[in-house]
Amino acid sequence: MGPADRLPEVVSGVTLEGVTKRYGDVTAVDDLSLEVADGELLVLLGPSGCGKTTVLRMIAGLEEVTEGEVHIGGRPVNDVPPKDRDVAMVFQSYALYPHMTVARNIESPLLARKMPVETGQAPRRLRPPERRERVAQVAASVGLTELLDRKPAALSGGQRQRVALARAMVARPAAFLMDEPLSNLDAQLRVQTRLELVELHQRLAATFVYVTHDQVEAMTMADRIAVMADGRLQQVGPPQEVYDRPRNLFVADFLGSPPMNTLPGTVRVGAGGPSLTVAGTEVPLPDALAERVPAGTGVVVGVRPEHLTVEPTGELDARVTTVESLGHERLLVCSVDGSRLVVRQASTQAPTPIDTPVRLSIDTARLHLFDPGTGERLA
Amino acid sequence: MTRRRREALLGYALLVPSAAVFATFFFIPLVRLVTTGLHQQNRTGTAERAVGWSRFGEVLTSHDFLDGVRISATYVLYTVPVGVVLGVLLAVAADRRLRGMAVFRAIFSSTVATSAAVASVVFLVLLNPQIGYFSSIDAFSLSDPDTALRGVALSSVWQNLGLTFVIVLAALQAVPDEVREAATLDGYGPVRRLFRVTLPLISPALAFLAVVLVIFALQAFAQVDILTDGGPVGATETLVFKIFNSQQPIDQGTGAIMAIGLFGITLVVSLVQFVLLDRRVHHGR
Numbered sequence A: 001m002g003p004a005d006r007l008p009e010v011v012s013g014v015t016l017e018g019v020t021k022r023y024g025d026v027t028a029v030d031d032l033s034l035e036v037a038d039g040e041l042l043v044l045l046g047p048s049g050c051g052k053t054t055v056l057r058m059i060a061g062l063e064e065v066t067e068g069e070v071h072i073g074g075r076p077v078n079d080v081p082p083k084d085r086d087v088a089m090v091f092q093s094y095a096l097y098p099h100m101t102v103a104r105n106i107e108s109p110l111l112a113r114k115m116p117v118e119t120g121q122a123p124r125r126l127r128p129p130e131r132r133e134r135v136a137q138v139a140a141s142v143g144l145t146e147l148l149d150r151k152p153a154a155l156s157g158g159q160r161q162r163v164a165l166a167r168a169m170v171a172r173p174a175a176f177l178m179d180e181p182l183s184n185l186d187a188q189l190r191v192q193t194r195l196e197l198v199e200l201h202q203r204l205a206a207t208f209v210y211v212t213h214d215q216v217e218a219m220t221m222a223d224r225i226a227v228m229a230d231g232r233l234q235q236v237g238p239p240q241e242v243y244d245r246p247r248n249l250f251v252a253d254f255l256g257s258p259p260m261n262t263l264p265g266t267v268r269v270g271a272g273g274p275s276l277t278v279a280g281t282e283v284p285l286p287d288a289l290a291e292r293v294p295a296g297t298g299v300v301v302g303v304r305p306e307h308l309t310v311e312p313t314g315e316l317d318a319r320v321t322t323v324e325s326l327g328h329e330r331l332l333v334c335s336v337d338g339s340r341l342v343v344r345q346a347s348t349q350a351p352t353p354i355d356t357p358v359r360l361s362i363d364t365a366r367l368h369l370f371d372p373g374t375g376e377r378l379a
Numbered sequence B: 001m002t003r004r005r006r007e008a009l010l011g012y013a014l015l016v017p018s019a020a021v022f023a024t025f026f027f028i029p030l031v032r033l034v035t036t037g038l039h040q041q042n043r044t045g046t047a048e049r050a051v052g053w054s055r056f057g058e059v060l061t062s063h064d065f066l067d068g069v070r071i072s073a074t075y076v077l078y079t080v081p082v083g084v085v086l087g088v089l090l091a092v093a094a095d096r097r098l099r100g101m102a103v104f105r106a107i108f109s110s111t112v113a114t115s116a117a118v119a120s121v122v123f124l125v126l127l128n129p130q131i132g133y134f135s136s137i138d139a140f141s142l143s144d145p146d147t148a149l150r151g152v153a154l155s156s157v158w159q160n161l162g163l164t165f166v167i168v169l170a171a172l173q174a175v176p177d178e179v180r181e182a183a184t185l186d187g188y189g190p191v192r193r194l195f196r197v198t199l200p201l202i203s204p205a206l207a208f209l210a211v212v213l214v215i216f217a218l219q220a221f222a223q224v225d226i227l228t229d230g231g232p233v234g235a236t237e238t239l240v241f242k243i244f245n246s247q248q249p250i251d252q253g254t255g256a257i258m259a260i261g262l263f264g265i266t267l268v269v270s271l272v273q274f275v276l277l278d279r280r281v282h283h284g285r
Helices: A052-060 A102-112 A128-141 A157-169 A187-204 A215-221 A239-244 A249-254 B003-037 B054-060 B063-094 B101-113 B116-126 B148-173 B177-185 B190-201 B203-219 B222-227 B239-245 B249-280
Strands: A014-023 A026-036 A041-045 A067-072 A087-090 A175-179 A207-212 A224-229 A232-237 A261-270 A273-278 A281-284 A298-303 A308-310 A316-325 A329-336 A339-346 A357-362 A368-370 B039-041 B048-050
Touching: A014 A052, A026 A052, A026 A067, A026 A232, A041 A052, A041 A215, A052 A067, A052 A087, A052 A175, A052 A207, A087 A157, A087 B177, A102 A128, A102 A157, A128 A157, A157 A187, A187 A215, A207 A215, A215 A239, A224 A239, A224 A249, A232 A239, A232 A249, A249 A261, A249 A298, A249 A368, A261 A339, A261 A368, A273 A298, A281 A316, A308 A339, A316 A339, A329 A357, B003 B039, B003 B054, B003 B249, B039 B249, B054 B249, B063 B101, B063 B148, B063 B190, B063 B203, B063 B239, B063 B249, B101 B148, B116 B148, B116 B222, B148 B203, B148 B222, B177 B190, B190 B203, B203 B239, B203 B249, B222 B239, B239 B249
Parallel strands: A041 A207, A041 A224, A087 A175, A175 A207
Antiparallel strands: A014 A026, A014 A067, A224 A232, A261 A273, A261 A298, A273 A281, A298 A368, A308 A357, A316 A329, A316 A357, A329 A339, B039 B048
8 A cells, every 4th residue: 555545644633732821910721732632522621710611712712822732633723713713612601692593593603604515625605405404404413303493592401502512513513612511401401411412422423622620521421531720731531540540639639529538648668568557547558559659758648438448347447427328329427537538338238327436448459649748649 | 448448549559659740740741731732822821712622633734843743853864873873883892802991981971971952062163164173064064954954963963872882882791702702603704793693682772772862863952952043944943843932822832732743753653663673673582
């Protein structure tokens, strides 16, 4: 196969290189580099004000980039106007045109934009019958066919959300940018729509950049999660990896509900091998962890609620102070040597009465050790 | 007394204050107008005799009344469309986040605080044939019967501009940023965005302005009185001005009927506007 046979790879991913956004003295996004692969669903996750929406708006072209470069489909787009970036955005408020019918709303991106229609031909505006066909097609795919003549005011929240999606899909953009699209839906509808969005992503095989502050959305939907805080990227990786090996205390605390338990500890090496002093008790430390942390180091010990179990042979002396029952599981809030630890327990296990002394066992292989000064992961 | 009755009495009692205000300032004057129209006074106002309803027909079809209607209608056409368009243009220009924009907004809205008399005096000077800044613009000359009404309209447009600007700007600022951004992403340029998204969204405010400006124009008096005193040769005698000029006791009946005529016209025009605009206007969400 000669080089001529190889087609240039179609890249419709999004790349950010050292992107910074400053408003006067305030740095909203600080030196962010991130690659979103073609067809990937990347979730930008972070608390409000962390800069994740600003990143999305810079990709869309609604905000100028102060420093750095944004590429879409391998093409630098810093100076490309929003309409020519081949992206569609779903806004948190949906931003539908209230004076237009559903059909006109969905048709809107087709009116002004030129798009490739026939292969080998120059992009052009669609003709009215072509537009109607596309609108009908997209509306059918999200179940809006019956509602095409209504105005947004006559729709439910979930229906409006689907109109916003249909409007984003109609121009078949290379990348979809979604700014907390589920946050205005009630809890039940949110779960359902979450699934539909994942299915939509699989069907379209398009690049999705999805902004949310909801870690459950991030965990369930993402191919990869990018965690942001204070305008900086904290960690990027597949959901399970970010959950299992958080790179710092912020990520450890932000991902997981209830969050990871943290308490101070010290690493020691004795006759019986390495150990960790935590909550006044010494627990053996696996070599894999110990070899990365010199003996005598003070650390922040992180342990997820599911890695603590109530066992008569457990290492820690604890007292149950509160029990939260969630149906399928319960959360025991325990007091251990003045610290508060949350234990996750399947509700099939025998309940533990409040105020009784119990012993907790730590799954030491799943411990996380962080630097108390920088918060960075040690092991 | 039954409970129902007591509640009914209380209800009426609560209506008394507003009924009293309405009666004093609306119903009684209206009835007075009608009775004045039904009587003819003598030259000194010392005696009057009933002349009956036939005079209503005579006055309302008289050349004088119809001429007043024509001039007032022309005045509406001169002031309302231009006023709304200019207000929208100024407000669109001022609806940006730019340094120092507050100063421009204050300047643009300042005519709200200007009375018709002040505006008229300003334009009397500006249009003065000897010293006026606009004296060379013949299209607004106050001394030519063909253009005098335009000169008067100019001062009205200027004076109403502040109000139009404030209302349109407030409406523009209520348009969600995200909707404008969605339009930007959809590829709408500034002009298309204005006509296809922004203006439809602020149409309730524009409808309100249209109604208010028409009523202002139909009631304009101070401008005419100060700038032209109805002249030259009656070319700017709007209906209100003619009514005002019917102060002599002998003319009062005619003036009263004209006033009722104006009231009727204003009422009908406003109702028609509300109905028409309500059908075409998009209200909120």
